[in-house]
Amino acid sequence: SAVISQKPSRDICQRGTSLTIQCQVDSQVTMMFWYRQQPGQSLTLIATANQGSEATYESGFVIDKFPISRPNLTFSTLTVSNMSPEDSSIYLCSVINLSYNEQFFGPGTRLTVL
Amino acid sequence: AQKVTQAQTEISVVEKEDVTLDCVYETRDTTYYLFWYKQPPSGELVFLIRRNSFDEQNEISGRYSWNFQKSTSSFNFTITASQVVDSAVYFCALSEDAGTYKYIFGTGTRLKVLA
Numbered sequence: 001s002a003v004i005s006q007k008p009s010r011d012i013c014q015r016g017t018s019l020t021i022q023c024q025v026d027s028q029v030t031m032m033f034w035y036r037q038q039p040g041q042s043l044t045l046i047a048t049a050n051q052g053s054e055a056t057y058e059s060g061f062v063i064d065k066f067p068i069s070r071p072n073l074t075f076s077t078l079t080v081s082n083m084s085p086e087d088s089s090i091y092l093c094s095v096i097n098l099s100y101n102e103q104f105f106g107p108g109t110r111l112t113v114l
Numbered sequence: 115a116q117k118v119t120q121a122q123t124e125i126s127v128v129e130k131e132d133v134t135l136d137c138v139y140e141t142r143d144t145t146y147y148l149f150w151y152k153q154p155p156s157g158e159l160v161f162l163i164r165r166n167s168f169d170e171q172n173e174i175s176g177r178y179s180w181n182f183q184k185s186t187s188s189f190n191f192t193i194t195a196s197q198v199v200d201s202a203v204y205f206c207a208l209s210e211d212a213g214t215y216k217y218i219f220g221t222g223t224r225l226k227v228l229a
Contacts, residue, residue, distance in 0.1 A: 042220060045216060103215070105159035
């Protein structure tokens with residue numbers, strides 16, 4: 001499985017500000033995913049990040065709020081814009097082994113918005 | 115539409131007891147994949163198993179075993195002789211469309227193993 005790192009691991013932010021989360025993989029991957037896990041809840045897919053094309057967002061998530069970059073096959077960023085306390089969550093990136101349809105997750109970024 | 119149901123919100127067992135975590139899924143596809151992940155208190159999601167819809171054989175890995183039954187749309191997970199380190203939230207997930215590789219996660223079951 002790939003080794004995935006995320007920065008920052010946690011942050012506390014003020015309402016109205018933005019935070020960019022980085023996801024780095026130790027090997028080239030075609031597809032990367034960003035998930036949100038609200039406190040005590042399950043994981044919800046935000047978007048699929050593909051290199052060389054715009055991210056594909058799930059229902060309820062928009063690019064203005066969660067812009068995503070995918071400059072190469074080992075790196076992606078997710079920005080949480082104009083944050084409110086409702087954005088307090090763990091944000092996780094994942095990559096997929098296409099041969100087996102197995103996703104592996106990064107350690108997550110724990111975000112608290114005051 | 116696809117859906118994953120984990121009806122057990124929280125389970126507490128005493129160390130060395132066996133415990134089964136239930137997972138029921140809904141899908142209209144004939145080809146799909148089922149997964150189990152473990153999320154310990156540290157927050158990282160750990161991949162445990164993948165099962166495709168054409169393979170109904172049960173699997174055993176050490177103290178872990180999985181029972182896949184298409185007839186009841188269930189993919190249950192049993193931990194034998196539970197240990198304190200098994201305490202975590204366990205998620206079942208379904209991937210229906212191989213083209214998009216999207217996962218639908220259940221709501222998770224929090225397992226507490228008491229010493």
